[in-house]
Amino acid sequence: MTNALAIQTRDLTKHYGRSGEIKALTAVNLEIKGGELFGFLGPNGAGKSTTIRTLLGFLHPTSGSASVLGLDVVKDSVEIRRRVGYLPSGFAVYDYMSGREYLDHMRALSGRPSLLRHRVMEALELSDAILKRPVRDYSRGMRQKIGVVQALETDPELLILDEPSEGLDPLMQRSLQELLLERVAAGRTVFFSSHLISEVERICSRVAIVRGGKLVALETVKSLVRFQRRRVDALVTRKPSRLATLAGVFGVKVAPEGKSGYRISCEAESAAVPKLIERLQTSGLRDLLIEAASLEEAFMSYYGDARHSTGAVQVFPEVAEVKRSKPKAAAKRPVTKRAPAKRAAVKRVPTKKIAATKRRAR
Amino acid sequence: MINMVLFRRLIRGHRIRLGVGLAVVVIWSLLFPVIYQAVQESLADSPGRPPGGNFSTLARTISVGFIHPISIALFGILSAGLTVGALSGERQRGTLELLLSRPLSRRTILATMLVEGWVGSALVSLAYIGGTILGAQIAGVTDQLAFEQLPILWAYGALFWGMFATIGIATSGSFDRTTPAMAITVSFIMFNYIIEVIGSFWDVVEPYQFLSLFNHFSPVDLLEGTVDGSAALIFGIVALVAAIWAFYIFPRRDLAAPN
Numbered sequence: 100m101t102n103a104l105a106i107q108t109r110d111l112t113k114h115y116g117r118s119g120e121i122k123a124l125t126a127v128n129l130e131i132k133g134g135e136l137f138g139f140l141g142p143n144g145a146g147k148s149t150t151i152r153t154l155l156g157f158l159h160p161t162s163g164s165a166s167v168l169g170l171d172v173v174k175d176s177v178e179i180r181r182r183v184g185y186l187p188s189g190f191a192v193y194d195y196m197s198g199r200e201y202l203d204h205m206r207a208l209s210g211r212p213s214l215l216r217h218r219v220m221e222a223l224e225l226s227d228a229i230l231k232r233p234v235r236d237y238s239r240g241m242r243q244k245i246g247v248v249q250a251l252e253t254d255p256e257l258l259i260l261d262e263p264s265e266g267l268d269p270l271m272q273r274s275l276q277e278l279l280l281e282r283v284a285a286g287r288t289v290f291f292s293s294h295l296i297s298e299v300e301r302i303c304s305r306v307a308i309v310r311g312g313k314l315v316a317l318e319t320v321k322s323l324v325r326f327q328r329r330r331v332d333a334l335v336t337r338k339p340s341r342l343a344t345l346a347g348v349f350g351v352k353v354a355p356e357g358k359s360g361y362r363i364s365c366e367a368e369s370a371a372v373p374k375l376i377e378r379l380q381t382s383g384l385r386d387l388l389i390e391a392a393s394l395e396e397a398f399m400s401y402y403g404d405a406r407h408s409t410g411a412v413q414v415f416p417e418v419a420e421v422k423r424s425k426p427k428a429a430a431k432r433p434v435t436k437r438a439p440a441k442r443a444a445v446k447r448v449p450t451k452k453i454a455a456t457k458r459r460a461r
Numbered sequence: 462m463i464n465m466v467l468f469r470r471l472i473r474g475h476r477i478r479l480g481v482g483l484a485v486v487v488i489w490s491l492l493f494p495v496i497y498q499a500v501q502e503s504l505a506d507s508p509g510r511p512p513g514g515n516f517s518t519l520a521r522t523i524s525v526g527f528i529h530p531i532s533i534a535l536f537g538i539l540s541a542g543l544t545v546g547a548l549s550g551e552r553q554r555g556t557l558e559l560l561l562s563r564p565l566s567r568r569t570i571l572a573t574m575l576v577e578g579w580v581g582s583a584l585v586s587l588a589y590i591g592g593t594i595l596g597a598q599i600a601g602v603t604d605q606l607a608f609e610q611l612p613i614l615w616a617y618g619a620l621f622w623g624m625f626a627t628i629g630i631a632t633s634g635s636f637d638r639t640t641p642a643m644a645i646t647v648s649f650i651m652f653n654y655i656i657e658v659i660g661s662f663w664d665v666v667e668p669y670q671f672l673s674l675f676n677h678f679s680p681v682d683l684l685e686g687t688v689d690g691s692a693a694l695i696f697g698i699v700a701l702v703a704a705i706w707a708f709y710i711f712p713r714r715d716l717a718a719p720n
Contacts, residue, residue: 102654115715148718157561157716188718191555195474207466208563249559 103169106131106154110163113149114314119161124312124313126163131290131305133193133256136283138303138320139292146312147292148188150445154183155292168257181210188262188292190246198230198237198245202252206385211253222274239266246276251282259290264298276302310336325365329367330390331375335361336383345373345378360385400442463566463573471577475543479581483588484538490592491599492527492626497673498600504513511540519605524681525595527618530654538649539585540622541592544578544629545646547620548711549639556715567712571634575704576578577600578626586618607684624700633704634711674715 108129115121124146133135141147152158154167155178165172167179192201206213221228223244236243243266250258258279264272280291280302293299299306300320308316308323316323328349338361343351347368357360361382367375372389381389483530510660515525548571548589551557558572597603625713629648632642653673660670670676677692 115717152718155562157558159713159715172682176565177564180562183562185559185562187555187558187562189555193470193474193556204466204470205559205563208464208565209561210564443708 103133104130104166105133105135106137106165106167107152108154108163108165110131111150111153111160111165112162113153122312124153127309127312127314129307129314129317131288134283134286134287136279136289136291136303138299138306139290139309140294140296140299140306141309142294145309147309148261149312150309151185151259151290151292154259155180155183160359170215172409180254184258185254186246186260186263188252188265190243190265192234192237192242192245194233194235197233198225198241199227200404202230203244204250205249209253211255213252216252219251219278219403222278223247223271225272228379240268240271243267244271247278250444251278253332254282254285255287257274257288257290259293260293262294263291264293264295272298286421328368328374331367331372331389332361332382333363333379335363335379336385337361339363339378339382342375342378345371345374348375348443413417462569462607463576464569467496467560467570467573468563468577471543471547471581472576475577475581478542479539479584480626482535486496486532486535486539486585486588487592489531489598490523490589493522493526494519494593494602494606495602498602499707510615514632518681518719519597519602520607520681520684523684524679526593527589527658527680528675528678533650533654536582536585536618536622537625537647540578540582541629541646541650543581544574544626545633545642546639546696547574547577547630548633549636549642550633552716553638558718561716568708571630571707571711574633575627575630575707578630579623582622582626583619584613585622590615590617607686610684610686612682613616613688617678617680617693617696620696620700624674624696624703627703627707631707631710634714637716 100154106129106367108127111124111127111129113124115123127150129150139147139150153160154165154170154172156179159173168182170179172179180222193204195203202213202216206216207396220230223242225244225248234245237245243263247263250263251262261280263275263428267275276298279291283289291299291303303320305317305319306323307314334356336359338353342348342363342365345367349366351363351365354362354364363379365375376384376387472704497516497519500522516522548557550565551560581681584698592688594606594611597606622686625646629642632645633639636642653675656666656673657670659673660673660676674696677695679689679692682689
């Protein structure tokens with residue numbers, strides 16, 4: 100299953116309520132190629148699960164269309180589910196069964212042979228002894244592992260995983276990621292919905308970000324990161340002039356540092372970094388810190404402002420259409436709040452390496 | 462049309478309820494021939510008292526047991542009780558999502574759950590008749606038991622409670638939680654039962670007794686060989702309407718993420 104589109108949506112819209120007042124999804128356009136590990140990002144309530152549930156036929160689209168593995172999600176829902184492995188968020192099981200009975204039951208319902216159970220069990224450190232115990236005795240993490248096994252064991256063409264790392268410890272999360280990469284290497288497609296940005300960044304080739312039921316970004320992870328602003332922190336000997344007038348440089352702050360220096364902090368688009376460094380060099384650059392953009396920062400640039408100002412994703416103003424061809428436009432929106440933690444790849448750059456930094460920024 | 466893997470799992474999930482419930486029904490139903498025999502002995506000791514009333518014949522006594530409130534509760538738990546929590550219960554627990562992720566149409570899932578409800582109805586009716594036969598043997602009144610009428614009594618009992626099981630699945634498929642489905646189904650059964658009971662001693666309500674489904678279910682007539690085909694037709698129509706609703710509404714419902 101490569102090259103052909105595994106998932107395609109065309110203006111997929113889902114509104115709830117008699118007059119459609121609750122807009123869960125609005126004109127979502129997605130194209131996910133076969134053999135791709137696709138990340139689907141968004142906080143709770145953004146529309147991730149609604150999209151998935153529409154793809155699987157649990158919800159009926161209000162308008163638009165969607166196909167999975169070339170099959171229409173409304174007309175061919177049963178056939179789609181024959182070929183898809185699914186792990187829902189908040190995975191629930193029949194408590195009176197043992198782990199093995201549950202897996203056997205779900206496999207029997209799927210009507211397909213178990214091809215990968217032992218491989219997945221091995222990766223997730225699930226033993227036969229554990230599977231003999233009733234599911235009601237399982238911890239949340241153990242239940243989640245059972246959920247992963249049932250989704251993967253028949254080696255489906257497409258895996259749709261909604262928050263698959265929920266309840267798994269970091270080691271198991273890593274094992275799961277390796278398993279998914281294995282499946283992708285074997286030609287399978289993975290639709291990976293998560294709010295854990297770091298894991299999406301680690302394993303996914305492309306990512307879509309949803310907000311308030313709309314797709315606000317659909318890019319490769321690298322592209323998304325590339326177009327995010329860098330945070331620049333510099334120490335110069337002389338007070339620089341006209342920094343704020345540089346195109347692509349925002350929020351310039353200049354503060355005296357010690358007896359004969361100034362601390363400069365600002366944000367800059369990647370394209371503006373070389374020019375900014377040149378300008379700083381003319382002011383006697385002594386130290387430079389550039390924070391490389393992470394997917395989290397890309398994500399926060401779509402979410403940060405409105406989240407802090409409104410506290411609710413659903414009431415966001417209509418700010419963003421799909422910025423597939425204009426990622427810079429997204430980056431131009433002011434970023435007033437940034438994620439306090441998880442800054443990725445902080446680099447302290449000595450002055451002598453400035454030239455190299457310039458080349459990287461270019 | 463039904464999925465046997467799912468059916469086996471449903472039966473397995475309800476096996477304790479079914480096992481215990483059916484055992485209680487057998488014990489409960491065997492009491493009535495014994496009670497009948499005790500009443501007859503009591504009447505024989507008091508020759509002055511007329512032999513009328515509900516315990517005057519074995520058929521009437523069995524009939525009392527069939528529509529006794531305890532029987533209604535037991536029959537309801539083992540028929541409509543199985544279906545009313547089937548879809549809404551799975552939905553509420555969050556297990557319906559995984560079930561629906563398998564290549565099963567919603568109609569197949571619904572039909573399988575409905576069949577389980579009808580199987581429960583058939584079993585509970587069978588258990589009642591089995592207990593009755595056992596009780597008749599214990600009481601030594603098997604000669605008064607119309608064995609040839611027992612299959613028709615079983616069939617009517619299964620149809621009557623299968624009808625409520627169908628109403629149960631219709632409400633279950635209409636709600637995301639068990640509570641409203643349960644409330645509607647129980648209210649429907651209670652309404653019918655109360656109309657029938659009140660109408661039997663209150664003249665004002667008596668003309669409306671025919672509105673009660675219980676009014677059309679008369680085990681004594683069935684045991685005495687007076688089979689009213691219209692009753693079966695009524696039960697069948699009500700069950701059919703409920704089934705049509707269930708098969709219409711459930712496949713069309715949006716199943717949003719469980720809370």
